[in-house]
Amino acid sequence: MDLTPYVDNLRQELAIAADAGGDDARALAERLTAPLESAARLTLLNALSAAMGEVTRELAPGSVDVRLRGLDPEFVVTPPPVPEPLREAREPGAASAPPPPADADDGAMARINFRLPAHLKARAEDAAAAEGLSVNAWLVRAVSTALDGGARTSPQGRGKDSGSRGFTGWVR
Template sequence: MNLTQYVDQLRQELAVAAEAGGDEARALAERLTAPLESAARLTLLNALSAAADEITADLAPGSVDVRLRGVDPEFVVTPPPAAEPFDAQAEYAALMAARPTPPPPPAAPDLADDGGTARVNLRLPAHVKARVEEAANRDGLSVNAWLVRAVSGAVDQPEGRAGRADTAGAAGGRREAWHSGTGFTGWVR
């Protein structure tokens, strides 16, 4: 930045002011012009430095510095770092990595012990069937394999957590209900 034009403007303003005071004031202004040029440059540098400090405070973390090269100042602007673009995939991956992993599902029952299988017809309300299908898909199992695992898990619970209650049906038939102490989980005829 060239300060000479500003110092010259100040010199002209001093000369105009001295004209109003007569010949003695004009002569005094001419004698003071040379020593005032250095003081005017120093005052302008101080003003520019203060302005750069204020701009830096508003620009943080960027900055503006005033450097003196010869007799003229130079501004050095350091912009704030560019914000990284939002990466939705990276954000999703970070969220998934921070998510707690669910406990592993119970092991599939070992059907090799008895060597055979039995067929059971099970009637479920439509909304329960839909939930069973969703759970089986979520676990990567067929509905049958998921039901076998769920029934095996319920049957294999310790006696303190799940027991069997026998009740007589309306027609004198026998019903068995598996319960956990707080409610029934299913009925079998």
């Protein structure tokens, strides 16, 4: 990022203010502009560093750093790491209760704000429409599938005919 236009703008504003004070003020402003350039650059760098600190807090665990190349700052963006899928540690042979179905309604709901890039939102909307679901229902199912390792249960019970005595599933 080139700070020169901002420092030049500050120099012009100082010259305009000095013109109102007469010849002595104008001469003083001309003598002060050279030493003020480095102070103005340092102040701008401090402001940019503070701003990137705020951005980093919003991106955590990602970050944005300000590095100096010569007289000009450079921004280095480190995106957050891609999370690995959750894996539950289980003892061999230990039975676990099956997770509740994604669309089971136990009455407890939580509301979250979910921000995602526009291209992913469009893809989610298309996928939900293709399956005849609302985006919310599609996202609930996608999250449940991701957390349950892809295991999905039918909302009616065991298979198409919940009254049958047959079993569905797999055995090891």
